[in-house]
Amino acid sequence: MFDLISEIGQTMRNNKLRTGLTGFAVAWGIFMLIILLGLSRGLISGFEEQSGKRDINTIDVWRGSTSIPYKGYNKGRQVQLKASTVDALNKSGNKYIGKATAYKYIDSAKVTGQKDYVAGGIMGMSPESRRDQWIDMFAGRYINQADMDNNRKVMVISRKTAKTIFGSDSTEVVGKYVKSLGLSWQIIGLYTREWGEDDSYVPFTTAIALSGGDANIWSMRILADNVNDEVSATAAEDAIRGELAKIHNFDSDDKSATPMWNRFTNYLQNKKGMMILDYAVWIIGIFTMLSGIVGVSNIMFVSVRERTHEIGIRRAIGAKRRNILTQVILESVSITTIFGYIGVVMGMIVMQVIGHFFGSEAGGHSPLGNPTVDLSIALKVTVVLIIAGALAGLFPALKATKVKPVEALRDE
Numbered sequence: 058m059f060d061l062i063s064e065i066g067q068t069m070r071n072n073k074l075r076t077g078l079t080g081f082a083v084a085w086g087i088f089m090l091i092i093l094l095g096l097s098r099g100l101i102s103g104f105e106e107q108s109g110k111r112d113i114n115t116i117d118v119w120r121g122s123t124s125i126p127y128k129g130y131n132k133g134r135q136v137q138l139k140a141s142t143v144d145a146l147n148k149s150g151n152k153y154i155g156k157a158t159a160y161k162y163i164d165s166a167k168v169t170g171q172k173d174y175v176a177g178g179i180m181g182m183s184p185e186s187r188r189d190q191w192i193d194m195f196a197g198r199y200i201n202q203a204d205m206d207n208n209r210k211v212m213v214i215s216r217k218t219a220k221t222i223f224g225s226d227s228t229e230v231v232g233k234y235v236k237s238l239g240l241s242w243q244i245i246g247l248y249t250r251e252w253g254e255d256d257s258y259v260p261f262t263t264a265i266a267l268s269g270g271d272a273n274i275w276s277m278r279i280l281a282d283n284v285n286d287e288v289s290a291t292a293a294e295d296a297i298r299g300e301l302a303k304i305h306n307f308d309s310d311d312k313s314a315t316p317m318w319n320r321f322t323n324y325l326q327n328k329k330g331m332m333i334l335d336y337a338v339w340i341i342g343i344f345t346m347l348s349g350i351v352g353v354s355n356i357m358f359v360s361v362r363e364r365t366h367e368i369g370i371r372r373a374i375g376a377k378r379r380n381i382l383t384q385v386i387l388e389s390v391s392i393t394t395i396f397g398y399i400g401v402v403m404g405m406i407v408m409q410v411i412g413h414f415f416g417s418e419a420g421g422h423s424p425l426g427n428p429t430v431d432l433s434i435a436l437k438v439t440v441v442l443i444i445a446g447a448l449a450g451l452f453p454a455l456k457a458t459k460v461k462p463v464e465a466l467r468d469e
Contacts, residue, residue, distance in 0.1 A: 099428025181264020389450025
C-alpha cells in the first residue's frame with residue numbers, strides 16, 4: 058500500500074503543471090457546488106422558518122361579485138361580507154372551519170398621548186392575528202379573548218408611536234391612557250415589527266361596535282382544520298364557499314362571489330418548488346464539476362502514455378491487469394478527492410461568512426435562513442468525488458491494461 062501511495066505521489070510530482078491546473082478545475086467545480094447547495098439549503102430553511110412563524114393552514118376570503126345568476130338574482134351582484142358572517146362561520150360546525158377571524162380598519166384616526174399625537178390607522182384585530190401580522194411584543198400583552206368578549210377599550214401600540222406620544226418607549230407606557238375616536242383607551246402592550254409600525258390595534262369586537270354593530274368587512278381569514286394535503290385543502294375551500302353561499306345566497310360553484318387564497322396550497326407549491334431547486338442545484342453543480350473531471354481523465358491518459366514502458370515492464374515481471382487498473386483508478390480518485398476537498402473547505406468557509414452576515418443569525422426576516430453546509434452534504438460530496446474520480450480514471454486504466462509487454466519494450 059505504501060508503494061502504491063508513493064507511486065501516486067510521484068506521478069503527481071512529475072506532472073506538476075497539469076496536475077495543478079486540473080486540480081484547480083476540480084476544486085473550483087466543487088467550490089461552486091458547495092456554494093450552490095448552501096444557498097439552496099439556505100433558501101429552503103428560510104422558507105421553513107418563515108412558514109413556521111405563521112399559520113399555514115389558513116384561507117383568506119374577500120368580498121366579490123357573482124358571475125352566475127342564482128334564485129332570481131342576476132349575476133354581477135356584490136357579496137358583502139359582514140361581522141355576522143364571521144360569527145355564522147364559527148357556528149356552522151363544518152369540520153374544515155376551525156376559527157374564522159376578520160380585521161376592521163378605521164381610517165384617519167388620531168391617537169393622542171401626553172406629549173403629542175399620531176395620525177394613523179386603527180385596526181380591530183383578533184388574538185389569532187398576531188402571527189399573521191409578524192408582531193413581536195416588546196412589553197405588556199396582545200389582545201386576548203377576554204378583551205373581545207367584553208368589548209374592552211384597550212389598545213396595543215408600537216414603540217415608535219409610544220416614543221412620539223409619550224416621549225418614551227419603555228415598559229412604563231403600559232397601563233397609561235390615550236385618546237382616540239372620542240374615547241379613552243388603555244395601553245396594554247407595545248409591539249415591534251421590522252416593517253411598518255404606524256398602526257394601532259384594538260379588539261375586533263370593539264371596532265365593530267364603534268362602527269355601528271354588524272359592520273361591513275373587506276376580508277376574513279379562516280384557520281382550517283383537517284387540512285394536510287392538496288385534496289383536503291381544496292375540499293376546505295369548497296366547504297367554506299358552500300357555507301358562505303348559504304349565508305349570502307349565491308351559487309356554491311361561483312368562485313368569483315368570494316375570491317379565496319389558500320395559504321396551505323401555496324405552501325405546498327412553494328415546498329415542491331424548493332425541492333425542484335435542490336435537485337436542479339445538484340445537476341448544475343455536477344455539470345460544473347465535469348470540466349475538472351474531464352481534465353483529470355486527460356491527465357491520466359497522458360500519464361498512461363508516458364508510462365507505457367514502465368507498465369510493460371511490470372506486466373513482463375508478472376503484474377496482473379487488475380493491479381494496473383487499480384493503480385490508475387486510485388491515482389485518478391486521489392487527484393479528484395484531494396483537490397475536491399480543498400474546494401469543499403473553501404466553500405464551507407464562504408458559506409459560514411454568508412450565513413453570519415445574511416442568514417437568520419444576522420437577525421430579521423432573512424430569506425436565506427441557515428445557508429451553511431452540514432456533514433450530510435459533505436458526505437454526499439465525498440461520494441460524488443470518489444465516483445467522479447473512478448469514472449475519470451476508468452478509461453485511461455482500461456487503456457493501460459491493454460498494454461502488451463513485448464510491444465511496450467520494443468517501442469522503448
